[in-house]
Amino acid sequence: MTCNIRKKFFAELLGTFFLVFFGTGSAVVTLLITEAAGATGIGPLGGLGDWIAIALAFGLTVMICIYVFGKISGAHLNPAVTIGLLVTKNIALIDSIYYIVAQVIGACLGSLCLFLCLGAPAVTIGGLGATAPGLGVSYMQAMFAEFLGTFFLMMVIMGVAVDKKAEPGFAGISIGMTVAAVIVVLGAFTSASINPARTFGPYLMDMLLGGANLWGFFPIYLIGPIAGAICAAFAYAYLAKDSGVCELPQPFFNDE
Numbered sequence: 120m121t122c123n124i125r126k127k128f129f130a131e132l133l134g135t136f137f138l139v140f141f142g143t144g145s146a147v148v149t150l151l152i153t154e155a156a157g158a159t160g161i162g163p164l165g166g167l168g169d170w171i172a173i174a175l176a177f178g179l180t181v182m183i184c185i186y187v188f189g190k191i192s193g194a195h196l197n198p199a200v201t202i203g204l205l206v207t208k209n210i211a212l213i214d215s216i217y218y219i220v221a222q223v224i225g226a227c228l229g230s231l232c233l234f235l236c237l238g239a240p241a242v243t244i245g246g247l248g249a250t251a252p253g254l255g256v257s258y259m260q261a262m263f264a265e266f267l268g269t270f271f272l273m274m275v276i277m278g279v280a281v282d283k284k285a286e287p288g289f290a291g292i293s294i295g296m297t298v299a300a301v302i303v304v305l306g307a308f309t310s311a312s313i314n315p316a317r318t319f320g321p322y323l324m325d326m327l328l329g330g331a332n333l334w335g336f337f338p339i340y341l342i343g344p345i346a347g348a349i350c351a352a353f354a355y356a357y358l359a360k361d362s363g364v365c366e367l368p369q370p371f372f373n374d375e
Contacts, residue, residue, distance in 0.1 A: 124213075124214060124217055126191055126192075127191060127192035127193075127214070127217065127218070127221075128192075128217050128218070128220075128221045129221070130188040130191040130192035130194070131188070131192050131194075131195060131196065131217075131218050131221035131222055131225065132221040132222070132224055132225040132228075133188065133225065134184040134187070134188045134192070134194050134196045134225065135196045135197075135221070135222040135223075135224075135225030135226050135229065135316055135317075136225040136226070136228050136229045136232075137180055137183075137184055137229070138177070138180050138181060138184060138196050138225075138226075138229070138314075138317065139225065139226045139229030139230055139233075139248075139316075139317055139320050139321070140229040140230075140232055140233055141176055141177075141180045142173075142176055142177035142180055142248070142317070143229070143230065143233065143247060143248025143249075143317070143320075143321055144176070144233050144236075144237075144248065145172060145173045145176035145177070145248075146161065146173050146245065146248035146310075147233060147237060147241050147244075147245030147246075147247060147248050148237075148245075149161050149165075149169050149172065149173060150244055150245040150246070151237070151240055151241075151244055151245055152164075153169075154240075154244050161173070161306070161307075162307065167303070170302065170303055170306040170307060171303055173302060173306065174298070174299040174300070174301075174302035174303045174306065174311075175299055177298050177299060177302055178295040178296055178297075178298045178299025178300075178302070179295060179299075180295075181196065181291075181294060181295040181298045182291040182292055182294070182295025182296070183291070183295075184196060185280075185290055185291035185294060185295065186291045189280075189290065189291065192218070193210075193280070195218055195222070196222060196314070196316075197222065197313075197314040197315075197316060197317070197344075197348075198218075198219045198222055198223070198314070198315045198316050198344075198345070199269050199273070199313070199314060199315060199344035199345045199347065199348035200272075200273060200276060200348055201215050201218045201219055201222070202215065202219075202345055202348060202349060203273050203276075203277075203348030203349055203351060203352035204281070204352065206349050206352060206353070207352045207353065207356050209281060219316075222316040223316050223319055223320070225316070225320075226316040226317055226319055226320030226321075227319070227320045227323055227324060228320075229320055230247045230248075230320040230321045230323070230324035230325075231324055233247055233248075234247065234324060234328055239328075242324075242325060242328045242329060242330040243329075243330065246321065246325060246330055246331055246333075247320075247321040247324050247325050247328075247330065248321050249310075249318070249321035249322055249325055249330070249331065249333050250309065250310035250311075250312040250317075250318045250321070250333075250336070250340055251309075251310060251333055251336050252308065252309055252310075252336065252339065253307050253308050253309065253310075256308050256309065258336075258339060260308070261308065261309045261336075261339045261343070262338070262339045262342060262343040263343070264305050264308050264309045264343070265305075265309055265311075265312060265313060265339060265340060265343030265344050265347065266343040266344070266346050266347040266350075267347065268301040268304075268305050268309075268311060268313045268344075268347065269313045269314075269343065269344040269345075269346075269347030269348050269351070270347035270348070270350055270351040270354075271297065271301060271351075272294070272297050272298060272301060272313055272347075272348075272351075273347065273348040273351030273352055273355075274351045274354065274355055275293055275294055275297045276290075276294055277351065277352060277355035277356075277359075278355065279293040279294065280294065281355075282355075282359060298313070301313055309339070309340075312340045312344065313344050313347075314340075314344060315340055315341045315344055315345065318337065318340035318341075319337070322334060322337060
């Protein structure tokens with residue numbers, strides 16, 4: 120591992136840690152408040168307002184992490200995004216492996232620290248913010264929703280961060296608000312993961328800490344987001360083919 124990839128690895132780990140800690144933390148706190156009021160789930164007390172608050176927690180965290188870590192690693196924070204960039208040759212294979220490992224570790228540490236901060240109720244009541252389809256939502260419906268949500272996110276990433284003609288300085292707020300918009304709409308249907316690492320961390324820590332076993336749902340949050348990111352990356356590459364803009368800025372993946 121070169122010095123440069125070590126820094127990128129640490130940046131991806133930290134960024135994904137913050138994403139999971141603050142993002143899923145907002146969902147856990149919402150569930151704890153709802154439980155204390157004698158209700159269950161997200162929405163019974165605040166309705167869509169609960170999902171808007173959770174969406175903003177995720178979106179603002181993503182935005183801040185992009186501005187902090189973007190110049191170091193590109194701030195993918197999401198294995199689906201990394202794979203989308205890999206298949207369009209915007210990141211080297213070896214770098215992508217380091218990125219995904221870092222993202223998974225960061226997500227697991229984020230869930231663990233959430234447990235250490237909030238105690239057992241974070242697991243038994245909040246489920247560490249683990250994702251699952253909503254009532255009446257089938258397996259395939261949830262997977263398709265995750266596909267669409269990640270497709271939208273990846274198209275925005277390609278347009279505002281990968282495209283060298285994009286206006287500088289807007290990637291963070293554009294991508295962060297895209298994440299927020301997706302969560303507002305899809306939250307009640309699939310919990311709006313659009314990120315395999317964000318789902319993996321809570322699932323693993325729930326299992327290790329005595330919470331629910333939700334691994335049967337994991338293919339939804341693995342296949343849907345990865346397929347969505349790959350399709351979006353290729354779609355944008357096709358749209359931008361003649362203008363030759365499908366290349367990331369050098370600081371993102373330049374092994375200096």
